[in-house]
Amino acid sequence: MKFSLAALALLPLASAYHTCSDEERNMVPKICGILDQANDAPEKLADALMNSPISAVAKEMEIPAARVLKEGESKALPIVVAHGMGDSCFNSGMKSITKAAGAKVGAYSTCIPTGDSRIKDTINGFLLNMDASVDVFAEGVKNDPELADGFNAFGLSQGNNLIRGYIQKYNGVEGYPTANTFMSICGINAGVGAFPNCNPEGKVIGGICEGITEILGDLAYNSFVQNILFQANYFRDPSKTDSDKYKKYSQLAQWENEGDDVDASRNEKFAMTSQYVWVLGTEDTVVWPREGEQWRAMDPEDPFGTLLQWNETKWYKEDTFGLATADAANKHNFESFDGQHIQFTQDELMGWLEKYFM
Secondary structure, eight states: EEEOOGHHHOOOOOOOOOOOHHHHHHHOOOHHHHHHHHHHHHHHHHHHOOOOOOTTOOOOOOOOOOOOOOTTTOOOEEEEEEEEEEOOSHHHHHHHHHHHHHHHHHOOOEOOOOOOOOOHHHHHHHHHHHHHHHHHHHHHHHHOOOTTTTTEEEEEHHHHHHHHHHHHTTTTSTOOOEEEEEEEEOTTTBBBBBBBGGGGGGGOSSSHHHHHHHHHTTGSHHHHHHOOOHHHHBBBBBTTTTTTHHHHHHHHHHTTTTTSSSOTTHHHHHHSSEEEEEEEEETOSSSSSSGGGTEEEEEEEEEHHHHHOOSSSSHTTTSSHHHHHHHHHOOEEEEEEEESSOOOOOHHHHHHHHHOOO
């Protein structure tokens, strides 16, 4: 089992973050303040993001003994891992999870960052938009020769958006290996309709939460905010999914083919992945509704009261990006654990890897 951070020198990263105009500062002063801090005090901001109420920082794991193949056993595909909000591939938790996963299946494993340092990787989880993050992630995959023949992947929290985005944009594209099995652990693939951990008992806590709260509403769906904030890209207000602004500006709406312009290639690329595993945290309060981790969604006719089954959603019934087609091919698997956001046990993770990656 090997471990790598996937050709960091090749990552196409900007040296500075956006500087707001006066008009932008008047519109979203909190977001602009966070951007200023990213440029002026990045280490301080990265630490604040890591310790924010909505961060999803992985705990350290023990590294099991490396699997030794027995006669007749086939070698497992290499593993790609993607981290959650406020975390980084350079942190000890993600390093240990990546190594443990590779050791368990007896294969190469790598955590692919979207920044070339802990500070940059952490900040980019907020201030590099979802589409741009997928592109950087894809270059990390492409430039790692160990992944050339395909790979299995799992993500934590919003790291799953990177893998899902890769599948729907880069699967089958020349030079980019195909994701074979994708396991989403507490994934935000279906978006969130709120950020409950930002306002326990009705009080907004923390600078990043102030910035996110600032855009919860009409401001979420404009080109400026969508081009800046990763969390705005997957904010899916269930009362606004039929609005012109959501359909035009939301990056998630484009991914789900909910917008006015439908891209059939997303369905084709989604179908290239052989197996999907959707893991739900039963006590998750970071993702709302938590059932979105398994593709359920709020009913647009009763957006804050009725939760649809996954096969009752528009995504499924109209097969907007391939969810129903994958179901017809028996590609979907559903798992759960009793606990808060990404607070699964090592035994649970090792069990999923043995079941789906070996």
